[in-house]
Amino acid sequence: MTAHEHLIARRGRRSGVTTMVAVHSSALGPAVGGCRLKAYPGLTAAVDDVLRLSAAMTAKCAVAGLAFGGAKSVIALEPGRVLSPAERRDVLLDHGDLIASFDGAYLAGPDVGTGPADMLVLREVTPHAYCTPEVAGGTGSSSGPTAAGVLAALRAASGTRSMAGRRVVISGYGSVGAHLAASLHAEGASVVVSDIDPAKRAEARDFEWVPPEKALTMPADVVIPAAVGGVLTPETVARLETPLVVGPANNQLSEDAVADALAARGVLWVPDYVASAGGIVYTLSREAEGLDHTAALARVEAIENTVTDLLTAARSHSTTPLQEAAALVERRLAAAAG
Numbered sequence: 319m320t321a322h323e324h325l326i327a328r329r330g331r332r333s334g335v336t337t338m339v340a341v342h343s344s345a346l347g348p349a350v351g352g353c354r355l356k357a358y359p360g361l362t363a364a365v366d367d368v369l370r371l372s373a374a375m376t377a378k379c380a381v382a383g384l385a386f387g388g389a390k391s392v393i394a395l396e397p398g399r400v401l402s403p404a405e406r407r408d409v410l411l412d413h414g415d416l417i418a419s420f421d422g423a424y425l426a427g428p429d430v431g432t433g434p435a436d437m438l439v440l441r442e443v444t445p446h447a448y449c450t451p452e453v454a455g456g457t458g459s460s461s462g463p464t465a466a467g468v469l470a471a472l473r474a475a476s477g478t479r480s481m482a483g484r485r486v487v488i489s490g491y492g493s494v495g496a497h498l499a500a501s502l503h504a505e506g507a508s509v510v511v512s513d514i515d516p517a518k519r520a521e522a523r524d525f526e527w528v529p530p531e532k533a534l535t536m537p538a539d540v541v542i543p544a545a546v547g548g549v550l551t552p553e554t555v556a557r558l559e560t561p562l563v564v565g566p567a568n569n570q571l572s573e574d575a576v577a578d579a580l581a582a583r584g585v586l587w588v589p590d591y592v593a594s595a596g597g598i599v600y601t602l603s604r605e606a607e608g609l610d611h612t613a614a615l616a617r618v619e620a621i622e623n624t625v626t627d628l629l630t631a632a633r634s635h636s637t638t639p640l641q642e643a644a645a646l647v648e649r650r651l652a653a654a655a656g
């Protein structure tokens with residue numbers, strides 16, 4: 319992976335809060351990536367996060383065949399800081415000013431801690447924010463298309479069109495996790511869900527519930543990480559009791575070597591940046607390229623073919639799916655560089 323092109327951090331003039339944008343690569347086109355609003359123990363942790371996440375966006379766009387590069391932005395709150403509505407608005411306007419200074423080289427969307435309504439606030443100072451609410455002419459939350467992409471990846475990796483009768487564990491009952499649970503339940507899967515937030519249990523009453531620390535290592539036909547990154551560590555992988563892991567959470571591996579540990583244990587892992595591309599594919603197809611809903615969704619469904627090709631290549635080259643995905647990214651970036 320190449321070095322980052324830009325990292326700009328700025329203390330907001332209205333809010334005093336530091337926000338940052340990292341553009342990892344614009345080799346394939348303007349760089350896109352979500353805006354994460356989160357508390358960090360310090361600015362170094364925030365910088366690490368934005369650099370890591372923006373590099374993953376380059377890979378996500380390249381594998382998905384999008385003519386966009388990879389970026390990410392972070393609004394770094396102090397630990398324990400709770401924003402009033404007025405403070406939140408000031409923070410977003412400050413961040414919007416920073417996005418505007420990229421003059422279209424960075425296109426923002428929602429991410430952990432932000433949503434479509436926040437994108438509308440950004441739009442007050444920059445046109446370069448996507449996924450505004452549908453009532454405002456945008457495509458709204460991308461969690462439905464992200465879930466559709468995960469299901470497409472799951473079909474390819476499981477080799478079956480339906481998970482009927484299979485046991486599926488979903489770790490993280492948030493926007494994407496809830497879509498996945500409903501779809502898989504509807505097709506007849508036995509769905510087990512888990513979330514660190516106990517309030518989610520009532521919302522998930524149609525499904526079996528397990529405590530979060532047990533979810534990933536439960537016996538299952540597939541485990542779906544749908545919460546936070548870094549959950550696949552060498553220790554977790556040693557305790558997995560599933561043949562298949564595929565899910566939307568970004569940066570699931572604690573380190574790249576975990577992909578080898580998964581393969582050594584006979585666990586098929588679909589790289590996160592391949593399986594989680596549905597939201598960005600749908601949003602950009604609609605909002606940047608002007609495709610209609612059906613055409614944009616067809617592009618999301620094509621994730622099934624991408625995963626099939628990667629897994630076929632990994633089998634024939636005796637490599638991991640991650641190695642094949644990384645090689646595809648490098649080929650596409652090299653082709654763009656001419």
Ligand SMILES: NC(=O)c1ccc[n+]([C@@H]2O[C@H](COP(=O)([O-])OP(=O)(O)OC[C@H]3O[C@@H](n4cnc5c(N)ncnc54)[C@H](O)[C@@H]3O)[C@@H](O)[C@H]2O)c1
Pocket residue numbers: 430431459460461462464489490491492493494495512513514515518530544545546547566567568594595597598
């Ligand atoms: N929403 C999208 O379109 C999209 C696109 C690509 C990737 N992703 C990634 O997919 C994941 C889920 O996205 P989302 O939009 O559903 O987020 P979300 O914030 O709506 O849901 C995440 C859920 O995970 C729970 N959680 C947090 N830590 C947990 C833990 N340790 N164990 C179990 N549950 C935990 C939270 O309480 C929350 O309910 C995130 O990693 C996100 O970055 C989302």
